[in-house]
Amino acid sequence: xxTLDTLVVxxxxxTANVVPIWEGIREYFADSAVPMDFVLYxxxxxxVDALMAGHVDVAWNxxxxxxxxxxxxxxxxxxxxxxxxxxxxxxxxVAREGSxxxxxxxxxxxxxxxxxxxxxxxxILPTKFLAxxxxxxxxxxxVIFDSDVGKHxxxxxxxxxxxxxxxxxxxxVAALGITTWQQLQQxxxxxxxxxxxxxxxxxxxxxxxxxxxxxxxxxxxSHLLAMDWDVPEHRRILELEGLRQWVRPQLxxxxxxxxxxREQEIPLTW
Amino acid sequence: MVSPTVALxxxxxxxxxxxxxxxxxxxxxxxxxxxxxxxxxPAEIEVVDTWCRGTGNxxxxxxxxxVEVYRGRLSDLDATLPxxxxxxxxxxxxxxxxxxxxxxxxxxxxxxxADPRVLDVDTVTTLVAQARDMxxxxxxxxxxEPLMHPSIAEVLVACTAAAPTVMLTNAMLFRGARLRxxxxxxxxxxxxxxxxxxxxxxxxxxxxxxxxxxxxVEGIRTARTMGFEVRIAMTIAxxxxxxxxQVARFxxxxxxxxxxxxxxxxAQEGEATTGIRLTRATLVPEVCxxxxxxxxxxxxxxxxxxxxxxxxxxxxxxxxxxxxEYLDYRRRGDVLAASFPCA
Numbered sequence: 001x002x003t004l005d006t007l008v009v010x011x012x013x014x015t016a017n018v019v020p021i022w023e024g025i026r027e028y029f030a031d032s033a034v035p036m037d038f039v040l041y042x043x044x045x046x047x048v049d050a051l052m053a054g055h056v057d058v059a060w061n062x063x064x065x066x067x068x069x070x071x072x073x074x075x076x077x078x079x080x081x082x083x084x085x086x087x088x089x090x091x092x093x094v095a096r097e098g099s100x101x102x103x104x105x106x107x108x109x110x111x112x113x114x115x116x117x118x119x120x121x122x123x124i125l126p127t128k129f130l131a132x133x134x135x136x137x138x139x140x141x142x143v144i145f146d147s148d149v150g151k152h153x154x155x156x157x158x159x160x161x162x163x164x165x166x167x168x169x170x171x172x173v174a175a176l177g178i179t180t181w182q183q184l185q186q187x188x189x190x191x192x193x194x195x196x197x198x199x200x201x202x203x204x205x206x207x208x209x210x211x212x213x214x215x216x217x218x219x220x221x222s223h224l225l226a227m228d229w230d231v232p233e234h235r236r237i238l239e240l241e242g243l244r245q246w247v248r249p250q251l252x253x254x255x256x257x258x259x260x261x262r263e264q265e266i267p268l269t270w
Numbered sequence: 271m272v273s274p275t276v277a278l279x280x281x282x283x284x285x286x287x288x289x290x291x292x293x294x295x296x297x298x299x300x301x302x303x304x305x306x307x308x309x310x311x312p313a314e315i316e317v318v319d320t321w322c323r324g325t326g327n328x329x330x331x332x333x334x335x336x337v338e339v340y341r342g343r344l345s346d347l348d349a350t351l352p353x354x355x356x357x358x359x360x361x362x363x364x365x366x367x368x369x370x371x372x373x374x375x376x377x378x379x380x381x382x383x384a385d386p387r388v389l390d391v392d393t394v395t396t397l398v399a400q401a402r403d404m405x406x407x408x409x410x411x412x413x414x415e416p417l418m419h420p421s422i423a424e425v426l427v428a429c430t431a432a433a434p435t436v437m438l439t440n441a442m443l444f445r446g447a448r449l450r451x452x453x454x455x456x457x458x459x460x461x462x463x464x465x466x467x468x469x470x471x472x473x474x475x476x477x478x479x480x481x482x483x484x485x486x487v488e489g490i491r492t493a494r495t496m497g498f499e500v501r502i503a504m505t506i507a508x509x510x511x512x513x514x515x516q517v518a519r520f521x522x523x524x525x526x527x528x529x530x531x532x533x534x535x536x537a538q539e540g541e542a543t544t545g546i547r548l549t550r551a552t553l554v555p556e557v558c559x560x561x562x563x564x565x566x567x568x569x570x571x572x573x574x575x576x577x578x579x580x581x582x583x584x585x586x587x588x589x590x591x592x593x594x595e596y597l598d599y600r601r602r603g604d605v606l607a608a609s610f611p612c613a
Contacts, residue, residue, distance in 0.1 A: 186325050190283075
């Protein structure tokens with residue numbers, strides 16, 4: 001088998017767990033047509049800079065980092081692959097059980113706990129969904145948690161802070177990403193209930209500049225997509241990264257965040 | 271994983287606090303590392319356990335006031351050990367402890383004066399049947415000198431009927447009734463493992479007694495003439511490639527291939543005051559039965575710290591206990607390895 005040049009993937013070290021994840025993925029690619037290595041960044045802004053500068057061939061980006069790359073390159077980039085779970089990401093508004101809150105309109109006039117300014121799921125999109133329903137920050141009392149800025153909400157820290165505010169009666173409603181909400185619920189009945197769930201939107205993807213050689217990109221993507229849940233070694237990595245299957249991107253799922261960034265005038269970098 | 275307990279239920283708000291802490295703390299862990307999550311009641315332990323099972327994580331240990339959570343799934347024993355090293359795959363039987371020799375490094379202090387502690391034939395028959403049902407595919411008969419067991423022929427019949435058997439012997443008693451007993455054994459399912467520590471009498475006789483080397487070599491020749499497969503076990507203080515090569519060459523001259531040479535290093539057990547120090551946590555178990563109980567490994571078959579149970583039968587629970595304890599050591603070893611960087 002002919003081997004192409006090693007492809008370098010950038011990822012953000014939002015938790016210590018990314019090290020075994022990427023080491024596992026690198027190992028999976030070791031015998032493939034396109035071996036890969038990885039470089040870790042402390043935040044998504046540095047990672048996007050590195051992709052633009054050609055320091056990495058591919059970046060494992062959040063939805064915000066992807067759209068910023070699209071903006072900074074004037075569309076000169078492409079998404080290679082996503083997790084199946086990235087296709088159906090949602091934001092959930094939750095409140096204490098018995099609050100009587102149900103549906104977006106019921107949130108008007110309440111204290112709404114929102115997460116970090118760079119979190120699509122906990123801040124940017126819930127703000128947009130409320131605005132689409134005619135509810136602006138003037139119509140609610142926002143309680144903002146700008147925790148772990150730079151990680152684009154990956155740590156879930158600001159979502160946990162928002163939920164804690166609801167439990168402590170410092171807020172009435174908290175905006176959570178669906179994965180954080182599902183993880184919390186694994187402990188059983190929490191005394192917290194869903195007020196409203198957003199439509200699906202897309203989350204992370206592997207982003208490459210358009211200049212990346214097509215054959216290398218396709219060879220790497222095809223091998224990634226071949227990871228199999230039923231193979232124990234693959235499954236270990238898939239479980240750690242929170243998916244069952246890698247899939248081809250579906251870009252329409254980024255439309256809502258793209259609109260939100262324009263409406264909220266979120267800059268392409270900060 | 272967690273013992274059932276009767277306790278007051280955890281309130282939803284307390285469960286929410288626990289859940290937030292779990293998502294936060296475990297979310298920051300690397301796979302294969304652990305964190306302590308404080309709990310205030312047995313019911314909260316159940317909450318943590320439920321959360322772990324639902325999120326692909328694991329409870330490693332339960333302490334009085336905290337649960338040790340492991341990021342990721344704990345592997346089962348099947349995934350951590352090759353099949354031939356699975357505890358219970360081999361069963362060792364100390365048929366007796368008395369011996370015609372009194373070697374200075376004997377790990378179980380056998381000698382002509384040792385209490386025989388004989389395993390009777392009926393017990394052996396039941397043990398090997400139960401071991402086979404639990405997956406045993408190799409049996410090892412040792413002592414003492416097994417040929418001093420009053421019914422060694424019946425013991426070996428019971429063993430070889432259950433699984434291929436290796437008898438460890440000093441090969442010095444191949445005469446009279448014992449020789450006749452040996453002659454009656456099936457060659458295809460019984461291997462004789464003879465102790466030979468050196469290629470010349472010096473080191474062997476120093477540990478085992480004057481004249482023992484010559485008689486052992488004579489016994490090896492006799493066993494081979496009788497058609498038995500013979501392997502050699504050499505016991506030395508520490509790795510010595512020259513000595514090992516000398517013995518390999520010598521046993522080769524007796525017609526025994528080098529792959530049939532087993533080299534063992536003296537362990538600090540029994541009569542040996544120097545040698546490798548072994549504990550249950552540092553020794554891959556090989557289930558061993560004596561008249562006094564079930565043991566972690568044959569090298570420690572008189573060491574109280576190595577005794578798993580004083581009940582010989584049924585054997586199944588002891589094998590299960592050894593597997594579970596060993597798996598726990600493996601998990602903790604992995605955790606330690608992952609949390610003990612070199613720099």
